[in-house]
Amino acid sequence: MIVIVCLVSIIIPLIYGLQSKRWKELIPPLVDFRDRTVLMLNNEIMLFMSAGMLAFALKGTTAANGVSHFLTNLAHQSFLLFALAVMVIVLGITYIGVHQIAAVGALAMQLNAAEIGISNISLALLLLLTWSISTALSPFSGLNLMVSRFNGISGFQTGLRFNGLHFTIIAVIGIGIISLLG
Secondary structure, three states, rough: OOOHHHHHHHHHHHHHHHHHHOHHHHHHHHHHHHHHHHHHHHHHHHHHHHHHHHHHHHHHHHHHHHHHHHHHHHHOOOOOHHHHHHHHHHHHHHHHOOOHHHHHHHHHOOOHHHHHOOHHHHHHHHHHHHHHHHHHHHHOOHHHHHHHHHOOHHHHHHHHHHHHHHHHHHHHHHHHHHHHHO
16 A cells, blocks of 8 residues: 555656646646655554554464454355455444454455355455445544544534435445445
């Protein structure tokens, strides 16, 4: 993830500069990015690295194997039940304060798309859908904490009351599309 973000942040300005031939206008934002933004990325880098380490450390443990077997058995019964279980597990973990990247990363390392009977793309899309929904519903996500502070309500109310119906619809549509991809 870190490599992809770094490459995209370099390649897109280069493509823009080549395409528009306006290099002089591009230099001040790049200098500002280098001097201010890169220095503030320590938290994000540590978040991705620690989540990856946690997911790798959980791989193969009794608890992770138990969750993997449960989800694999559920997937053999119904993709819908499997998808809902993945979402409930990640939402449950994020509701106790663990970041989505740790929960989704641990599931991604533990689940095998071939064993479940779906394609790698379908599993990846399900995990991305779960990540985005859990980010919007979690009372501890940065966006919900900011909105709740501005509105004077709790993060739980912000996540469920304001985002709940919208993301229930998004989950149904997303699971429908993913199940069509197979």
